[in-house]
Amino acid sequence: MRILVLGATGYLGGHVAGRLRALPGTRLLLGGRSPGADVTVNLATDRPQALARELASAAPDAVVNCAGATGADPLTLAEVNARGPALLCAALREAAPAARLVHLGSAAEYGPGTPGVRVTESDPAGPAGQYGATKLAGTVAVTASGLDAVVLRVGNPVGPGAPPTGLPGRVAALLAGAGSDPDATLRLGDLSAHRDFVDVRDVARAAQLAATAVGPLPPLLNVGGGEAIPVRELVRRLAVVAGFRGRVVEAGGGGAARSAQVSWQCSDITAAHAALGWRPSHGLDASLAALWAAAGPRPAGPEGVPAP
Template sequence: MRILVLGATGYLGGHVVDRLRVLPGTRLLVGGRSPDADVTVDLARGGPRDLAEALAAAAPAVVVNCAGATGGDAVTLAEVNARGPAALCAALRAAAPAARLVHLGSAAEYGPGTPGLRVTESDPTSPAAPYGATKLAGTVAVTASGLDAVVLRVGNPVGPGAPSTGLPGRVAALLADAGRDPDATLRLGDLSAHRDFVDVRDVARAAELAATAVGPLPPILDVGGGEAIPVRELVRRLATAAGFRGRIAEAGGGGSARSARVSWQCSDITAARDALGWRPSHSLDASLTALWAAVGARSARPEGVPAP
């Protein structure tokens, strides 16, 4: 089976590639703008005709779209998160209408949740910022495409390789800079929100299961931890994993602009369990330990020495 992964150089995409690369009977193809890509595609700017030609040549049985932007202005977010999936669907209809599309969406599409409740795939969507709105537009393009397609609405991914553009990765970088200095102070914004964290390796496993499942799947599946964790608690646990002995100073403001208006986010993952046999296998502590181990490994390498 030929599986094409788009956005393979990103955080989620890299883990999806690692998961699919060892899948028996699979030929993995990587698509992107890089000259090293197996399939040259640019979802944000390429026309459907060019995309269709590239897809026809690749002849994938499955396309896993991990491409997405979490930051930037509204135009950039719209190009990558909304136009990209729409162009991909148009190209697939023309070149590979029988291929399955697994698209990674975001729990930010739901917008603010109700404290104490888990959101389900059938609940209304009301994104609070351009990121969630553009991801929702991408989801609509996929679910209305008429293709054999499923959107995995991913919670807040955490684990090894987490980028500094997200809170876990940013806090890990700050902890690495602080070291074990007992006089160090970690200055952060408001940490009162609750988030549904899911290990990035569990997200990759959900993508694998969706790519290889026999028969049609529901149009949308929530992929999260199924539990709302105080962000303050995540920071505390990560500091413990890092052996941080200083002080954590929390102040109002300074948090992520795209999540500032969402104080509670938690997903009901029952449908993913029923459709895919999937459930998280990594605890939050295991995710944070792996995140910190990866940060420590990078910090320990001499300058100029690449990762193995």
């Protein structure tokens, strides 16, 4: 089976590609702008005909689109998150109409949730910001494409390799810098929101199952932890894992604007289990331990120098 992964240099895409690379009987193809890519793709600027030629040459049985922009300017968000999936669908219809398309969406497409209630795939979307709005536009392009396609609406990913552009990765970087200094202070924004955290390795497994599943799938599946965790609790647990002995200070309204707009987010993951046999296998503590193992300071060698 030939599976093409777009966005494999990113956080989610790297884990998806790694999992598919180890799958017996799979030929992994990487798509992107780098010179070493198997398929040259730039979803922000390519024309449909040019991408269709690339896809026809690659002849994938499935395409997993992990490409996306998060903390970018509005134009980049629109180009990558909204135009990109629409372009990909147009090219696939021309070059590989039988290929399975797995597109990674975002729980941010739902917008503010109701405390105590898990949101289902049939609930209306109402994104609170530009990121969620552009991701929703990409989801609409995929679900209306007429292709054999499924959108995985991913919760807040956490785990090894989390980038500093997201809160778990940023906190891990700050903790690594603080070390075990009991006088250290971590100043963060508002941590009162509840989020549905899901291990990045579980996201990769869901993408693999969706790409290789036999028969049609529902157009939309939630991929989350299925539990709303206070962001403050995530920070506390990560600090414990890191052995941090200082103070964590919430600096009022210094957090992201979306935290104030979306105070609660939790996904119902029943449909993903029914369609894919998928459930998250990593709890939050395991995710944070893996995050810290990858991001924290390396243990010192016999001369006090960090081990290689």
